[in-house]
Amino acid sequence: MARLPRLVISHQVHYLSQQGHDRQPVFRDSDDYAAYLNWLREASRKFGVAIHAYVLLPEHIDLLITPSDEEGPGKMMQWIGRYYVPYFNRKYRRTGTLWSSRYQATVIEAQGWFLECCRYMEMRPLLENAAAEPVDYRWSSYAHHAGVQADPLLTDHPQYWQLGNTPFEREAAYRQMMERGMSRTEIDRIGAAVRGGWPLGSDNFKQELEKRIQRRITPARRGRPPAAKSLPIGKANKAGS
Numbered sequence: 623m624a625r626l627p628r629l630v631i632s633h634q635v636h637y638l639s640q641q642g643h644d645r646q647p648v649f650r651d652s653d654d655y656a657a658y659l660n661w662l663r664e665a666s667r668k669f670g671v672a673i674h675a676y677v678l679l680p681e682h683i684d685l686l687i688t689p690s691d692e693e694g695p696g697k698m699m700q701w702i703g704r705y706y707v708p709y710f711n712r713k714y715r716r717t718g719t720l721w722s723s724r725y726q727a728t729v730i731e732a733q734g735w736f737l738e739c740c741r742y743m744e745m746r747p748l749l750e751n752a753a754a755e756p757v758d759y760r761w762s763s764y765a766h767h768a769g770v771q772a773d774p775l776l777t778d779h780p781q782y783w784q785l786g787n788t789p790f791e792r793e794a795a796y797r798q799m800m801e802r803g804m805s806r807t808e809i810d811r812i813g814a815a816v817r818g819g820w821p822l823g824s825d826n827f828k829q830e831l832e833k834r835i836q837r838r839i840t841p842a843r844r845g846r847p848p849a850a851k852s853l854p855i856g857k858a859n860k861a862g863s
Contacts, residue, residue: 630689630729650680669701675739728821737785741800
């Protein structure tokens with residue numbers, strides 16, 4: 623399925639993903655992860671991009687963000703690349719590009735999908751056999767949402783705050799959601815949206831987006847359009863008589 627030309631809308635939640643060139647590792651040790659997070663923290667503040675959730679895996683990164691303007695995510699990722707890629711290349715004595723040609727961005731309907739995307743993101747280490755439990759993986763936002771350790775990089779989204787009236791209630795509710803896991807249907811739907819760059823949400827949400835930006839944001843149907851049905855000759859003659 624063809625990808626949607628990258629769509630970024632201010633003050634709207636996005637699932638942003640970027641992977642290493644030819645799926646090569648982009649993090650090799652703890653210092654690499656820490657360095658990337660430091661530059662991510664600085665860049666997100668510099669370009670007005672709120673980070674709600676993240677996971678850094680050896681070959682790719684996933685972020686859940688809300689930009690204050692359409693240029694913010696692109697400037698943020700470009701700025702990080704100008705620092706992280708030279709750092710990585712010098713350290714490992716390599717040359718050339720590190721990331722794939724472009725990051726992927728998927729617009730998310732917060733109501734109904736923000737927490738699902740957050741859980742999906744923080745479950746990626748389990749899905750990719752990088753950890754046995756979410757809390758065992760250091761390089762994600764799970765520890766923050768579960769109340770293990772506050773993360774200054776993150777800006778809590780209103781959907782997370784609706785989980786409870788106190789931090790304790792929110793953290794307990796989030797842990798329970800993670801313990802319930804996710805269905806294969808939910809995982810596949812989020813994964814397909816992220817890979818294709820197609821908005822994730824209700825039909826009404828997608829229709830409102832199309833009206834707002836005046837362009838198609840859903841996949842076109844495959845194959846030729848169905849041929850017009852014709853009446854049998856006898857019926858056609860009667861219809862024309």
